[in-house]
Amino acid sequence: MTVALMWEARAAAGRGEELLAWVREQPLAAEPLRREVLRAPQDRVLVITWWAASYDAELPELPEPDGELVTRAVHRWRFESVADG
Numbered sequence: 001m002t003v004a005l006m007w008e009a010r011a012a013a014g015r016g017e018e019l020l021a022w023v024r025e026q027p028l029a030a031e032p033l034r035r036e037v038l039r040a041p042q043d044r045v046l047v048i049t050w051w052a053a054s055y056d057a058e059l060p061e062l063p064e065p066d067g068e069l070v071t072r073a074v075h076r077w078r079f080e081s082v083a084d085g
Helices: 016-025
Strands: 002-010 034-040 044-052 075-080
Touching: 016 034, 016 044
Parallel strands: none
Antiparallel strands: 002 044, 002 075, 034 044
């Protein structure tokens, strides 16, 4: 099974590039199958990591950034792959 962890934060006004740099510097305790960093308007940053694991597996996640860097708490979601059909 493949599990995808999604981590999304919105930077404080004018700090989008700083949040993006912060995310790129964050190590994980283990290496995922894939890690992708995306951005969107309003200085939002999304990180998706894919893991070969069960849905409820204990997996390393990105931490919360410094409170002054973001406008709200980080949003987190977990999804599992499903077969086509």
